[in-house]
Structure formats: C-alpha cells, structure tokens
Amino acid sequence: MEVPQRLLMGPGPSNAHPRILAAQSLPLLGHMHPPFLKIMDEISDGLRYLFQTDSKYTLMVSGTGHAGMEAAIANLLEPGEKIIVGVNGIWGERVADLSERYQGQVITMNAQPGKTFSSAELKAAVAQHKPAILFLVQGESSTGTHQALGDGLGExxxxxxxxxxxDTVASLGGVPLFADKWGIDCIYSGSQKCLSGPPGAAPFFMSERAMDKLRSRKTKPATYNLDMNLIGDYWGWFGSRSYHxxxxxxxxxxxxxxxxxxxxEGLxxxxxxxxxxxxxxxxxLHSLGLQSYVENDADRLITVNTIKVPEGVDWAKVVKNAMDKYNLEIAGGLGPSAGKVWRIGLMGYNATxxxxxxxxxxxxxxxxxxxxx
Amino acid sequence: MEVPQRLLMGPGPSNAHPRILAAQSLPLLGHMHPPFLKIMDEISDGLRYLFQTDSKYTLMVSGTGHAGMEAAIANLLEPGEKIIVGVNGIWGERVADLSERYQGQVITMNAQPGKTFSSAELKAAVAQHKPAILFLVQGESSTGTHQALGDGLGExxxxxxxxxxxDTVASLGGVPLFADKWGIDCIYSGSQKCLSGPPGAAPFFMSERAMDKLRSRKTKPATYNLDMNLIGDYWGWFGSRSYHxxxxxxxxxxxxxxxxxxxxEGLxxxxxxxxxxxxxxxxxLHSLGLQSYVENDADRLITVNTIKVPEGVDWAKVVKNAMDKYNLEIAGGLGPSAGKVWRIGLMGYNATxxxxxxxxxxxxxxxxxxxxx
Known part of the structure; x- marks a missing residue:
C-alpha cells in the first residue's frame, strides 16, 4: 500500500493531528467493556464543550458526516411532515433529496451560491409554514459561505x-457555535475538518426538544442503523447501556x-x-490580485475559502502545479462553484x-x- | 485516555492485527485522490477473493456490520415486497425489524436457538412464497450456529x-464461503472478526442479479447514506467516480x-x-467436562463457540476471573443464549x-x- 505524504489544504479531509493518528494504533477494547464505555462518556463530555451545550444528548455517530446528516433527518422528520431546507450549495440539496426519501414534505428556500439567508426571511418562512424542521448549513463548503444562526432564530x-x-461539518471548531444560547435543536458534524481527525465519525447533538420529538414519533425511523433511540441507549442517554x-x-x-x-487549546x-x-x-491572495467568490465579508466561511478563478486562468493547472511541486492539495469547486473557484481549507491542525x-x-x-x- | 491491553476472545471485536493498527496511523489522503482510489480498487479486488466471486460489485461500506445489514435490505427490498427471514438468534430478529421499517412484508422462519435450517425446508419456503429476498445468517454469533448454504439453495x-x-459478519474468512458457486446475491460482513481489523467497515458484495434488481427499483431506497447506486458510483462500479x-x-x-x-496467508x-x-x-473443554450448546456437530460455528454453563456454575464469575487474572475476555450469551452459555471467539489474528x-x-x-x- 503506497501512501504519499501530502498537505491537504482543500475542503477536507485535512491532515490528521499526529496524536490522533497515534491513538488509532492503540490496541482494541471490547465495545461494551467498562474502560471503553468510559471513553464514550468522555467523548460525550468533550462534545458538550464543543457544541457549547448542557444537553445530555451528545454522541458520536459511527459513520461519516453523511451518516450524521441522515441521522438528523431520519429521526426528527416523520413521513408527511414539513421541512424547510435552506439551499445555497450542495449540502442543502442533499438534505432536500434525503428528506424526500424519508417522505417529508420539502419546502426549499434558495439563495444564490455565495449568498446566505437573512434572519428576517428565515423567521418569516418559519412563521408562515410552521414546519417540523428548519434545516440550515452553517458552513457551506461548496460555495464558502457562513450562515449566521443567532439573532433570535432559535426563539x-x-x-x-x-x-x-x-449542518456544521465544515465549520465546527473553526467558527463560534453556541447550541444552547442560539436555541439549536440538532447539530451534526464531521471528524475530518476542524477536529483534525480521520473521516468516519459524526459528532451529534440533540436538544431536549428534539428528544421530545423523537420520543413522541408515531412511527419508528425507517433506519435501524441510525435510530437515535437505539444508539442513544448504547451511549447511556437513558441511564442503562444496551448493545446496538x-x-x-x-x-x-x-x-x-x-x-x-x-x-x-480551548475554543x-x-x-x-x-x-x-x-x-x-x-x-x-489579495496581493496576488485574487478575489473572494463570496462578495459580502459577513457571509464568508473562514474555514473553507472560495477564490474566484480570474478570467483566462486555467484553474486545474494551478491545482496540478501545487500537487506536483509542493505535494499540496488545493481544490477546485464543487456543485454550483465547479470550474469557477478554488477552495482552500484552513482547518484544525492545518490552520497554521x-x-x-x-x-x-x-x-x-x-x-x-x-x-x- | 487509558487503554489496557486485553486478549479479546469473545464474539468480537477480536484483537486487531498489529499490521492493521499500524496502517491506521498512516497519513491521510484525499478521498478522491488517485492513490486513494487505487487503494479502493485494491480493496474491491481483495474482497472478490475473500467472497470468491468474479462480480464487479464488491466494496467496503463505510460503517459497521449493521450498516452493511441495512445496506443489503434497504437497497434490495422495495416497500410491499416479501422477504423470508431465517430467525435462529438475534441477527435474524434484527433483519426482521429492519425489513418492517423498510415496509417489507416479513415472513419469519424460526428455528430453535442452537439449530439451523435444512436445505429442504428453505427451498420449500422459497418455492411457496417466491419472496423478493431470502435472508440467512451464515454464522449466528448469538447462538454459535453455522448455516449451510450450498446444496442447490442458490439455484x-x-x-x-x-x-x-x-450475513457473514462472524464467519467471513473463518469458514468456507463461495459467493458465485453457491449462487449468493448479496453478502455483508464486518471487519472486526476473522479479518482482524477494528470495527467500522462492512465488506459488501452484490451479484449481477442483485444489481439488476437495484437498477429496476420503482422507488429510491429510503436511505441516501447507504444507497448503493451512489456508493457504487464512488467505488467505480459504473465506470466513472462520483463523490458520495x-x-x-x-x-x-x-x-x-x-x-x-x-x-x-491464503483462504x-x-x-x-x-x-x-x-x-x-x-x-x-471436553477434558474439563464442558459441552457445546449446539448439539449437532454440523451446525457448529467454529469461529464463535457456545459452551453450555453447567448446572450450579456461576458463569459470570468465570468471566470475571479470566479478565481479572489473565486480561482475557470470555463472553456470556446474548439474546436467546443469555445466561446459558459462554461464547468464545476464535477469529483471525487471535485463532492461534x-x-x-x-x-x-x-x-x-x-x-x-x-x-x-
């Protein structure tokens, strides 16, 4: 197996912290052994700090950020219920697709790629439709935007x-987030961005209100693998521990x-x-004459930066040169930004x-x- | 983080091979980088050997064995279709639950714990119900049984x-399996048993017939995260490579x-x-007067052995003594065998x-x- 050493400065995965890679070579424990359950408890505690919440309901979903996304929707949306999905890049699109699969009634709110939603329009939409869920992406890594979440939206x-x-996959740990203060009910993220871990783990949080919703569902979630009643029981949310x-x-x-x-380090x-x-x-970049794809300063995601490809420049050649000469990953665009931007991730261990x-x-x-x- | 060194001789996870733990501390690559795609291709090849198949459709599901289980059912069972589930322990029970969530019409066939299904009764049930799926567990680790799969069942x-x-979670790599020769259409497994890896990966296989079924579905699978059309596309099943x-x-x-x-080593x-x-x-064990929980020799799973707890013996004390004195995991029963047996896993790196x-x-x-x- 050949694994070259590369500096991963695209939208993720970023390079893992050496301490984290070393942790992965520790010997295995049984998944129900007390020293392992202690590690799980410590993960839940660490996530409470990271999410800035006192909620009991934090855990790591055993899957990638996508599994976290599906866990959120599959557990909190019942067939026939309304969900408003803020779409300004590919993550919102995926949640809209996923919500339809789970038989939700999907209402999409669209913003131009590179723009975000105003607090006023979000509040108005919520008041109008009274949906079961409002879904937003804090860090839209396909376009490089940062969605503001405070300002009374939770209320x-x-x-x-x-x-x-x-969705905080590309933002968690890199930009401020206050789950309780902002009144957020469910957050998922990924391990491979600002947390400097390998991909494959999805930090997950639910508020008491979200848990009430889960408890009062009329139907079981379609997924067994991501049923939070069962996973939460493995993580000790309900007092005991059952194998899931x-x-x-x-x-x-x-x-x-x-x-x-x-x-x-401290948040x-x-x-x-x-x-x-x-x-x-x-x-x-400005000294090189390059400009941001995201026009408003306030909308820029600092962890994944989108840089306009100037007219007459072959973006792919810049990417190739960086890799060939410096073993450095610079990424192109994705979805609506494909061919129009480069994307630079400044995340976790790599943000130096x-x-x-x-x-x-x-x-x-x-x-x-x-x-x- | 405290991680004691233990010898894991329960039903899994088993100890990981040191080479595999070392591989996990290699530096990360991007998930779409050519050297990484090459590793994915090599995994698909290795799985073809392990499953004994020429099928194009092998990959590793990014999740535990349970994710593999859900991937199989979610992709191959459409709402309203019949599935016969062989239940002789907890894995069959879970598939029955899962299939109901995916709106299948579930027909359970039951065998006493410690028994398996005869080829004749399976064939008769298939001929009678003509279900979309017949589901069986090759290695039922909760009871220690091995289900025979050849003898014309595939035909x-x-x-x-x-x-x-x-389901081959507890058996793959430990006992013979011939996907093509036996006419199996879909197999999933886990990484933490006979493959000596950490848990979190599910080897997965589909036959051409299974792929035809997936292609001709009337509805999208409810799960996006485990939609094999999309995951297969990431693994290059269809010629190109798309991010999923x-x-x-x-x-x-x-x-x-x-x-x-x-x-x-060679299979x-x-x-x-x-x-x-x-x-x-x-x-x-016989020299100590201990007996197998599974009465018929032919039904015994060699990778997970169930040992009857003799009358008057406190099984938990034996387990505790082994852990306290030898740092050795011996497990108790699970589901129908709880309190009645010890379970000993002889799997992969540990089978010495x-x-x-x-x-x-x-x-x-x-x-x-x-x-x-």
Whole structure:
C-alpha cells in the first residue's frame, strides 16, 4: 500500500493531528467493556464543550458526516411532515433529496451560491409554514459561505414548534457555535475538518426538544442503523447501556483524542487561530490580485475559502502545479462553484501560518506559470 | 485516555492485527485522490477473493456490520415486497425489524436457538412464497450456529426470482464461503472478526442479479447514506467516480491491509487454521467436562463457540476471573443464549494455539475456583 505524504489544504479531509493518528494504533477494547464505555462518556463530555451545550444528548455517530446528516433527518422528520431546507450549495440539496426519501414534505428556500439567508426571511418562512424542521448549513463548503444562526432564530423556531437542525461539518471548531444560547435543536458534524481527525465519525447533538420529538414519533425511523433511540441507549442517554452496534473502536479513540486536543487549546483560541489563518490567507491572495467568490465579508466561511478563478486562468493547472511541486492539495469547486473557484481549507491542525504561507506561494507560482503575475 | 491491553476472545471485536493498527496511523489522503482510489480498487479486488466471486460489485461500506445489514435490505427490498427471514438468534430478529421499517412484508422462519435450517425446508419456503429476498445468517454469533448454504439453495432462489442475502459478519474468512458457486446475491460482513481489523467497515458484495434488481427499483431506497447506486458510483462500479461521502480514510487503509494479510496467508490455510483452533478448544473443554450448546456437530460455528454453563456454575464469575487474572475476555450469551452459555471467539489474528491454550486454562481455573473440578 503506497501512501504519499501530502498537505491537504482543500475542503477536507485535512491532515490528521499526529496524536490522533497515534491513538488509532492503540490496541482494541471490547465495545461494551467498562474502560471503553468510559471513553464514550468522555467523548460525550468533550462534545458538550464543543457544541457549547448542557444537553445530555451528545454522541458520536459511527459513520461519516453523511451518516450524521441522515441521522438528523431520519429521526426528527416523520413521513408527511414539513421541512424547510435552506439551499445555497450542495449540502442543502442533499438534505432536500434525503428528506424526500424519508417522505417529508420539502419546502426549499434558495439563495444564490455565495449568498446566505437573512434572519428576517428565515423567521418569516418559519412563521408562515410552521414546519417540523428548519434545516440550515452553517458552513457551506461548496460555495464558502457562513450562515449566521443567532439573532433570535432559535426563539422563532421554538415559537413555531419547529426544530432548528444545523449542518456544521465544515465549520465546527473553526467558527463560534453556541447550541444552547442560539436555541439549536440538532447539530451534526464531521471528524475530518476542524477536529483534525480521520473521516468516519459524526459528532451529534440533540436538544431536549428534539428528544421530545423523537420520543413522541408515531412511527419508528425507517433506519435501524441510525435510530437515535437505539444508539442513544448504547451511549447511556437513558441511564442503562444496551448493545446496538459494535462501536468502531479505533475511531472512538481518535475522537476522544481530537476532543482532548480541542480542550487543551480551548475554543476561544481555536476560533482565533482559524480567523488569523483566514486573514493571513486573504492578505496574501489579495496581493496576488485574487478575489473572494463570496462578495459580502459577513457571509464568508473562514474555514473553507472560495477564490474566484480570474478570467483566462486555467484553474486545474494551478491545482496540478501545487500537487506536483509542493505535494499540496488545493481544490477546485464543487456543485454550483465547479470550474469557477478554488477552495482552500484552513482547518484544525492545518490552520497554521506556515501552511498558509505555502498555499499563497503555490498560488503565486501557479499564476506566474500562466503569465498572470 | 487509558487503554489496557486485553486478549479479546469473545464474539468480537477480536484483537486487531498489529499490521492493521499500524496502517491506521498512516497519513491521510484525499478521498478522491488517485492513490486513494487505487487503494479502493485494491480493496474491491481483495474482497472478490475473500467472497470468491468474479462480480464487479464488491466494496467496503463505510460503517459497521449493521450498516452493511441495512445496506443489503434497504437497497434490495422495495416497500410491499416479501422477504423470508431465517430467525435462529438475534441477527435474524434484527433483519426482521429492519425489513418492517423498510415496509417489507416479513415472513419469519424460526428455528430453535442452537439449530439451523435444512436445505429442504428453505427451498420449500422459497418455492411457496417466491419472496423478493431470502435472508440467512451464515454464522449466528448469538447462538454459535453455522448455516449451510450450498446444496442447490442458490439455484432454488434463482428459479423463484428470489435474491439470496447472507450475513457473514462472524464467519467471513473463518469458514468456507463461495459467493458465485453457491449462487449468493448479496453478502455483508464486518471487519472486526476473522479479518482482524477494528470495527467500522462492512465488506459488501452484490451479484449481477442483485444489481439488476437495484437498477429496476420503482422507488429510491429510503436511505441516501447507504444507497448503493451512489456508493457504487464512488467505488467505480459504473465506470466513472462520483463523490458520495468522504471515505473514512484510515478505515480504508485498515481494510486494505486486512485483505493483504488474508491474501498472504491464503483462504485455504486460513480456514484450516480456524478449524484447528476450534478442534483444540473443544479437546480442552471436553477434558474439563464442558459441552457445546449446539448439539449437532454440523451446525457448529467454529469461529464463535457456545459452551453450555453447567448446572450450579456461576458463569459470570468465570468471566470475571479470566479478565481479572489473565486480561482475557470470555463472553456470556446474548439474546436467546443469555445466561446459558459462554461464547468464545476464535477469529483471525487471535485463532492461534497459544491463545486457545490460555482460554482453556482460564476455564480450568474458573471452574476450579467454584469447586467444579
């Protein structure tokens, strides 16, 4: 098996922290052994800090961010219920698809790629439709936008009997998030972005309101594998512990270590480090004449940056040169941004001045080769 | 994080092979990078050997064995269709539950725990009901039984327009299995048993007939996360490669290495090694006066052995003594066998004369302490 060493500065996975990779080579424990259950409890605790919540209901879904997405919808949406899905990139599109599969009545709200939703329009939509769920993506990695979530949105959802469900795959740990303060009801994320772990684990949170909804469902969720009643029971949410699936032991170790690293640094410092990396990146890119795809400063996601491909530049050549010359991953666009942007991830372990400097240098070199500097 | 070193001789997870744990600390690659796609191709190849098939349609589901189970049912059973589920332990029960969630018409065939189904009764049921699926468990780890699968069962299914779907979580790599020769249409397994990997990956196989069924579905599978049309497309089944989810990179490395280890040893030798461990175990246990829970020799699963708890013996004390004194996991029963048996797994890296000798010694010591020897 050949595994070259690369610096992964695309939208993820980012490079894993060496401590996390090392944790994955620890010997296995049984998935119901007390020392393993202790590790699970510590993961739940670490997630409470990361999500900024006092809710009992945090755990790591044994699957990728997509499994987290499906767990949120499959458990909280019953057939026939309304869901408003904010679509401004591919993640919203996927949730709309997924919600139809789960027989929800899907109402899409669309924003142009590179734009986000205003608090006023979201509140109005919730008040109008009173859906079971309002779904939003905090960090839309296909377009590089950051959706604001505070400003009374949670209260508006509560007033309408709506659960606020948020995708934070590309943002969690990199930008501020306050589950309780903002009144969010369900959040899922991924391990391979700002948490510096390998992909394959989905941090997951539910509020008491979300749990009430799950408890009062008329039908079982269609999925057994992601039924939160059963998974929660394995994680000790309800006081006891029952076997549901065999926890992916090494992946749990990795998440435990990732959350330790978050706690060691502290969220405030971690957010500040990500912001500093973003500022350093744009200072460099602006000096090369490059511009952001996202026009409004306030809409920019600092963890996944979208950079407009200037007219006459072959974006793929810049990507290829970075990989060939520096073993450096710069990514192209995805979905609505395909062919129009480069995407630079500044996430977790990778969000350092050294790495950002190399990215800027790779753009300089790539543009120079095409006679654009 | 405290992770004690233990010898895991229960029904799984078993100890991971050191080469596999080491593979998990390799640096990450992007989930669409060519060197990573090559590793995926090598996994598909390795799985073809392991399943003994020429089918194009092999891959590793990014989830535990349960995700594999759900993938099989969610993709191959449409709402309203009939499925016959062979139930002789908890895995069949779970598939029956899961199939109801996916709106199948479930027909359960029951065998007493510790018994299996005869080829004749299975063929008769298939001919009578002509279900969309016949589901069987090759290695029922809750009771320690091995279900025979050859003897024309595949042909009978084909004649009835039925897909033969088999759970091999506890058996794959430990006992003979011939997907093509036996006419099996879909198989899933787990990584943490005879493949000596950490839990979290589900080897998966579909025949051309199963793929035809998937192609001709009238409805999309309810699950997006496990939709084999989309996952297959990520694995290159249909010629191109599309992003579906972010492959759990470290887990792919682990599976790649696990399959290399299988290929290095060779299936014939691997099956023989598991059989030898089973024989050694029972020679020792019989000398202690212990008996198999599964009465018929032909029904015994060699990879997960169920041992009757003799009258007057406290099974939990034997388990506790083994753990306290030898750091050795011996497991109790599960589902129908709870409180009635001990379960000993002889799987993968752990199926060695040294480990079996320690297990026998732990039983000797545990029984002696209770004055039963």
């Amino acid at each position: 508006a959802c509560k007033a309408a009997g709506t659960l606020l469900v948020v 699936h065999t926890g992916p032991v090494s992946t749990f170790y990795a998440m435990r270590e990732a959350l330790q690293i978050v706690a060691d 405030d410092k971690m957010w500040a480090r990500h912001l500093a990396a973003h500022q350093q990146l744009w200072e460099g 001045p050294t790495n950002v400097a190399l990215v800027i240098e790779a753009f300089r070199d790539g543009l120079k080769q095409q006679g654009k500097l | 009978a299914c084909k004649a009835a327009g039925t897909l033969l779907v088999v 989810h972010t492959g759990p990179v470290s887990t792919f490395y682990a599976m790649r290495e696990a399959l290399q280890i299988v290929a290095d 014939d030798k691997m099956w023989a090694r598991h059989l030898a461990a089973h024989q050694q175990l029972w020679e020792g 004369p040294t480990n079996v000798a320690l297990v026998i010694e732990a039983f000797r010591d545990g029984l002696k302490q209770q004055g039963k020897l």
